[in-house]
Amino acid sequence: MNAMELGGAHPLRLPSVRWLLLLVVLMAMASATALWLTLQQARELGRPNQHADLWYVASVNSELARVRQVSHQLLAGEASAQELLLRLEVLYSVLDKTSALTSLSDRLHHQLPHTAATMRELSHHVDAWLHTLTPRPSASGERVARDVLSWADGLQQQTRMAVADVHVAVTEENDATRQSLHQRFVLLSALLAGLLLGTAALIRHLAQEARRARHLSRTLAQANQMLESRVAERTRQIEEGRQLLSFILDASPSDVLLIGADNSEVIFINQSLIRRLNLVAPPKHLPKSELLQDPAQCQQLSDELERYGEVGGMEALLGHNPPTWCSVSARLIEVDGRLSHLIWSFDITPHKRLEAQLRELATSDPLCGLDNRRAFLEKSTALLEHCRRHQQDCAVLMLDIDRFKSINDRYGHAVGDQAIIACANAMRATLRDADVLGRLGGEEFAALLPLAGERATRDTAERLRGAVEAIRIELENGDTLSFTISIGTTQLANRATLVEDLMIEADEALYRAKAEGRNRVVNLQPLRPRQFPEALAPPA
Numbered sequence: 063m064n065a066m067e068l069g070g071a072h073p074l075r076l077p078s079v080r081w082l083l084l085l086v087v088l089m090a091m092a093s094a095t096a097l098w099l100t101l102q103q104a105r106e107l108g109r110p111n112q113h114a115d116l117w118y119v120a121s122v123n124s125e126l127a128r129v130r131q132v133s134h135q136l137l138a139g140e141a142s143a144q145e146l147l148l149r150l151e152v153l154y155s156v157l158d159k160t161s162a163l164t165s166l167s168d169r170l171h172h173q174l175p176h177t178a179a180t181m182r183e184l185s186h187h188v189d190a191w192l193h194t195l196t197p198r199p200s201a202s203g204e205r206v207a208r209d210v211l212s213w214a215d216g217l218q219q220q221t222r223m224a225v226a227d228v229h230v231a232v233t234e235e236n237d238a239t240r241q242s243l244h245q246r247f248v249l250l251s252a253l254l255a256g257l258l259l260g261t262a263a264l265i266r267h268l269a270q271e272a273r274r275a276r277h278l279s280r281t282l283a284q285a286n287q288m289l290e291s292r293v294a295e296r297t298r299q300i301e302e303g304r305q306l307l308s309f310i311l312d313a314s315p316s317d318v319l320l321i322g323a324d325n326s327e328v329i330f331i332n333q334s335l336i337r338r339l340n341l342v343a344p345p346k347h348l349p350k351s352e353l354l355q356d357p358a359q360c361q362q363l364s365d366e367l368e369r370y371g372e373v374g375g376m377e378a379l380l381g382h383n384p385p386t387w388c389s390v391s392a393r394l395i396e397v398d399g400r401l402s403h404l405i406w407s408f409d410i411t412p413h414k415r416l417e418a419q420l421r422e423l424a425t426s427d428p429l430c431g432l433d434n435r436r437a438f439l440e441k442s443t444a445l446l447e448h449c450r451r452h453q454q455d456c457a458v459l460m461l462d463i464d465r466f467k468s469i470n471d472r473y474g475h476a477v478g479d480q481a482i483i484a485c486a487n488a489m490r491a492t493l494r495d496a497d498v499l500g501r502l503g504g505e506e507f508a509a510l511l512p513l514a515g516e517r518a519t520r521d522t523a524e525r526l527r528g529a530v531e532a533i534r535i536e537l538e539n540g541d542t543l544s545f546t547i548s549i550g551t552t553q554l555a556n557r558a559t560l561v562e563d564l565m566i567e568a569d570e571a572l573y574r575a576k577a578e579g580r581n582r583v584v585n586l587q588p589l590r591p592r593q594f595p596e597a598l599a600p601p602a
């Protein structure tokens with residue numbers, strides 16, 4: 063089935079119908095005209111007195127013959143003058159009628175001038191005879207009869223010829239009329255035949271068109287039905303697919319959101335996200351600011367979507383009450399011709415917790431909770447850099463529990479651990495939040511004190527030593543454990559020195575403190591002169 067068959071009227075059909083219609087109309091008009099003309103002629107032929115002229119000329123001839131006969135009889139004494147007068151009056155009245163007939167007079171004057179002349183001559187004689195006879199019929203009867211007989215032969219001969227001429231003329235006229243009628247009949251027959259053929263062709267054509275239209279209509283109906291069933295099937299499949307997708311997305315542990323890129327109109331939101339946001343029903347609009355807690359992350363999500371069209375695995379706090387750590391991904395897609403943002407996320411709280419635990423494990427000492435060596439070095443390096451940049455002094459302290467081995471040896475490792483924990487807690491409680499304190503290993507600790515000049519360092523170190531010295535641990539055997547620490551300190555003193563170098567210096571001071579009898583603070587004097595700003599200059 064091609065488009066021509068299915069779409070609209072056939073381009074060749076209408077013009078041919080028009081031509082056929084025009085032909086039929088023209089044929090009908092021509093037939094009507096021919097018929098009208100034929101009828102006119104038939105009416106003309108059917109008019110009364112059409113051939114009366116022949117009858118009257120013949121009557122003139124026969125009446126003239128009677129006048130001759132009465133004239134003979136009058137001269138023979140067998141007829142009266144009154145009878146002759148009567149016959150002449152009859153002849154005159156017939157002649158008078160012939161001249162009154164227009165067709166006859168026309169024909170006589172135009173076609174048969176001899177006959178007209180004969181009639182006029184005869185009228186003239188009859189008129190003269192009547193004028194002679196009428197006043198005194200008996201006196202003039204014989205004279206008139208003789209006069210009639212003297213003219214009668216010639217006149218009779220002429221009227222016979224006139225009869226013949228009129229007869230011939232009428233016959234010819236009838237022949238011409240017959241011929242004309244025959245021709246018109248032939249023409250009318252041809253026109254009627256043409257009309258019949260045209261009408262038949264038109265009917266056949268219209269029937270074909272109707273058949274074709276019915277066929278096309280059936281084909282179209284079948285095609286429509288097929289199309290409708292296909293559309294219905296496809297719609298059903300799409301609907302099933304949509305329901306399945308919706309079911310999968312709702313059952314998914316991930317959050318899924320599809321919103322208009324321009325107005326944040328919600329196109330789809332799954333149950334997981336509705337629950338996560340503590341909503342009772344799907345909202346009409348859900349801007350990203352209501353989705354992400356941090357405005358900066360919200361802006362980042364929008365920017366990356368606009369710039370790259372996608373965002374992958376961005377860690378963000380989702381929702382507000384309470385927020386949940388989620389891995390958020392997004393795509394810029396086109397839905398029904400409009401730009402939309404597809405955002406999906408999944409809860410990474412357990413991962414975050416594990417990560418925090420791992421970070422804790424990686425950076426803190428499992429026994430006492432202080433920073434381990436690595437974390438201490440990281441933090442103190444950053445802090446030292448900060449102090450150097452701002453030309454601020456700071457101190458590095460190395461702290462070591464005195465004769466810790468003997469605690470282990472005497473009370474066991476568990477008590478030794480207790481001592482380490484108690485020492486760490488006491489030191490942490492003594493220092494400021496800004497100070498960095500870490501356990502380097504065993505019973506050895508280190509601290510970095512920002513903004514600490516020599517005196518502040520010595521004072522702080524003394525407070526630390528005193529705090530540890532004050533520790534009392536009640537043991538199960540009833541003994542009370544106390545112990546001390548030795549502290550070695552050194553100052554940054556505006557030098558380009560690494561934390562590790564300062565720790566070596568402080569360790570050297572610690573070594574001296576141990577050597578000088580323990581439970582004391584020893585400060586290692588820096589080798590280079592100090593150049594501090596007035597405000598931060600250590601006291602003399």
Ligand SMILES: Nc1nc2c(ncn2[C@@H]2O[C@H](COP(=O)(O)OP(=O)(O)OP(=O)(O)O)[C@@H](O)[C@H]2O)c(=O)[nH]1
Nearest residue numbers: 463464465466467468470475476478479503504505
């Ligand atoms: N309980 C316990 N003991 C530890 C731990 N780490 C190291 N030690 C012990 O700490 C002791 C350190 O002893 P030493 O290095 O000889 O020093 P000390 O006995 O404190 O002597 P001085 O430092 O010279 O005062 C060793 O006996 C180690 O076994 C720990 O985490 N827990």
